[in-house]
Amino acid sequence: MASITLNGIRKSFGDNEVLRTLDLEIRHGEFLTLVGPSGCGKSTLLRIIAGLEAQSAGDVLIDGRNVNDVRPSRRDLAMVFQSYALYPHLTVAENMLTPLKLRDLGFAERLPILGPLMARSKYRELYAQVREAAETLRIGDLLNRKPGQLSGGQRQRAALGRAMVRKPVAFLMDEPLSNLDAALRVHMRSELAELHLALATTFIYVTHDQAEALTMSDRMAVMMGGEILQLDSPEVMYADPQDRRVAEFIGTPSxxxxxxxxxxxxxxxxxxxxxxxxxxxxxxxxxxxxxxxxxxxxxxxxxxxxxxxxxxxxxxxxxxxxxxxxxxxxxxxxxxxxxxxxxxxxxxxxxxxxxxxxxxxxxxxxxxxxxxxxxxxxxx
Ligand SMILES: Nc1ncnc2c1ncn2[C@@H]1O[C@H](COP(=O)(O)OP(=O)(O)O)[C@@H](O)[C@H]1O
Ligand SMILES: [Mg+2]
The missing domain is CATH 2.40.50.140 (Nucleic acid-binding proteins)
Known part of the structure; x- marks a missing residue:
C-alpha cells in the first residue's frame, strides 16, 4: 500500500501542453479515479506516475520518496491496460508467472526446460503465489488455458492476476474494462471494487466513463484540458460540483x-x-x-x-x-x-x-x- 503525491506536474509534447501544473495527493489504499473526456491527459498522467513517460516539470513521490529518476520496474507499481497484453502462446499460469520469473530468477533458472529442474523449490514457491492470486480472482480452474480460450472477462482477470502476483504497492489501471461488452463491464465494476477491498492496495483507475468513476471510487478527480477541475468523493462530485463542466460531465441523463x-x-x-x-x-x-x-x-x-x-x-x-x-x-x-x-x-x-x-x-x-x-x- 502506498501514497502517491504529484507536485506541479507538467507535460508538453512539442507545442502541445497536455498537463498544466497538476497537483494530486493519492492516499494509502484508496481507489482514486481519474475521469474525463478523451484526450484530456489521463493516460499521460498515469504513464508519468508509472515512469513510462517523463514529465516536463514537477515531482512524483511514492510514500514520500521522489521517484523522478527511478525506473518503471523499480517503482513497484503494476499497470493494467485496456488491451490485456497477455502472451498468446503461454497459458494463464505461465503468463502470471512471467513477472515473478523476471524478478526472482536468474538467467539460467528462467530457461524453459533446464530452469525448473535447476530451481525446483523456487518454482514451487512461485507457482503457489500464482495459484493464490488466481484463487482471489476466481480463475484457479483456468490456469492451463491459453488466452485464446478465454472470454473477455476471464482475460481481463488473467491480466489483473499477472499484475497482482508481484504484490505491487499500487495498481495503475488504464480503461481496463473498455474492451468488454456493456453487461460484463457493469459486472466487472463490482468485482474490481471487491478486489480493491480484498487487496487493500492503492488503485489509480483511469476512465472516460463517469458511471465507472461514480460506482467504484473512494475519490474521483475530474480532468479536462490537462487540469483537475475537482477532486472529491462521488457523492460530493454529483451533489456539489464546483464547475459547470463538472456538473455537465457527471450524471446521466445530464x-x-x-x-x-x-x-x-x-x-x-x-x-x-x-x-x-x-x-x-x-x-x-x-x-x-x-x-x-x-x-x-x-x-x-x-x-x-x-x-x-x-x-x-x-x-x-x-x-x-x-x-x-x-x-x-x-x-x-x-x-x-x-x-x-x-x-x-x-x-x-x-x-x-x-x-x-x-x-x-x-x-x-x-x-x-x-x-x-x-x-x-x-x-x-
Ligand atoms: N506520445 C505522444 N506524443 C504526442 N502527443 C501525445 C502523445 N501521447 C499523448 N499525446 C497527446 O496528449 C493528449 C492527451 O492524451 P492522453 O493522455 O492519451 O489522453 P486521454 O488518456 O485522457 O484520452 C492528446 O492530445 C494526445 O494526442
Ligand atoms: Mg487514455
Whole structure:
C-alpha cells in the first residue's frame, strides 16, 4: 500500500501542453479515479506516475520518496491496460508467472526446460503465489488455458492476476474494462471494487466513463484540458460540483442547464420563472443547473411558478421514466425524471408545468465557476 503525491506536474509534447501544473495527493489504499473526456491527459498522467513517460516539470513521490529518476520496474507499481497484453502462446499460469520469473530468477533458472529442474523449490514457491492470486480472482480452474480460450472477462482477470502476483504497492489501471461488452463491464465494476477491498492496495483507475468513476471510487478527480477541475468523493462530485463542466460531465441523463438573469438583490430568474434563494456574489448572467430529479411535474391546480413543458420524447427505464421536452416551445430543452406511473397520462405532446425543487438549483457564473447562494449549506 502506498501514497502517491504529484507536485506541479507538467507535460508538453512539442507545442502541445497536455498537463498544466497538476497537483494530486493519492492516499494509502484508496481507489482514486481519474475521469474525463478523451484526450484530456489521463493516460499521460498515469504513464508519468508509472515512469513510462517523463514529465516536463514537477515531482512524483511514492510514500514520500521522489521517484523522478527511478525506473518503471523499480517503482513497484503494476499497470493494467485496456488491451490485456497477455502472451498468446503461454497459458494463464505461465503468463502470471512471467513477472515473478523476471524478478526472482536468474538467467539460467528462467530457461524453459533446464530452469525448473535447476530451481525446483523456487518454482514451487512461485507457482503457489500464482495459484493464490488466481484463487482471489476466481480463475484457479483456468490456469492451463491459453488466452485464446478465454472470454473477455476471464482475460481481463488473467491480466489483473499477472499484475497482482508481484504484490505491487499500487495498481495503475488504464480503461481496463473498455474492451468488454456493456453487461460484463457493469459486472466487472463490482468485482474490481471487491478486489480493491480484498487487496487493500492503492488503485489509480483511469476512465472516460463517469458511471465507472461514480460506482467504484473512494475519490474521483475530474480532468479536462490537462487540469483537475475537482477532486472529491462521488457523492460530493454529483451533489456539489464546483464547475459547470463538472456538473455537465457527471450524471446521466445530464443536468439541465438554462440561462438565468440576476437582479440587483441577487435574485435569479430563469425564462421568467423565479428560483429560490439569493446569490452571495454579484453577477448579471448565470447558468442555472437543474438535475432531472430536481424537477417535478406540478399537480393540476397548484398555482406554482413553473416551466411550461411539452413532452417530445419518453425514455422508459423500468423504475424511472425520463421525459424530454421543450420549454414554452422555445429552443430550451429539459429532461425530467418521473416514474412510469406518474408519466402514464403524459404522452408525447402533453403539456405540463415543471417546478424546480426548492434549493436544488446549482448556479454557475459566466466563467463556469459555481456561485453560492446565501444560507446555502456548505459542501462536505
Ligand atoms: N506520445 C505522444 N506524443 C504526442 N502527443 C501525445 C502523445 N501521447 C499523448 N499525446 C497527446 O496528449 C493528449 C492527451 O492524451 P492522453 O493522455 O492519451 O489522453 P486521454 O488518456 O485522457 O484520452 C492528446 O492530445 C494526445 O494526442
Ligand atoms: Mg487514455
Amino acid at each position: 443536468i439541465n442547464i438554462l440561462p438565468g438573469e440576476v437582479d440587483t438583490h441577487g435574485h435569479i430568474s430563469v425564462l421568467d420563472v423565479p428560483i429560490d434563494g439569493q446569490l452571495v456574489e454579484s453577477a448579471r448572467r448565470v447558468s442555472v443547473g437543474l438535475r432531472p430529479e430536481h424537477l417535478e411535474v406540478s399537480s393540476p391546480g397548484v398555482p406554482d411558478a413553473g416551466f411550461p413543458f411539452r413532452v417530445t420524447h419518453r425514455e422508459n427505464l423500468g423504475a424511472d421514466m425520463y421525459l424530454y421536452g421543450s420549454v414554452n416551445d422555445t429552443e430550451h430543452r429539459l429532461i425530467v425524471r418521473t416514474t412510469p406511473a406518474e408519466a402514464h397520462d403524459l404522452p408525447i405532446g402533453a403539456e405540463v408545468l415543471l417546478v424546480a425543487r426548492s434549493g436544488a438549483a446549482l448556479i454557475f457564473g459566466t466563467d463556469d465557476r459555481r456561485l453560492r447562494m446565501r444560507d446555502e449549506a456548505h459542501p462536505g
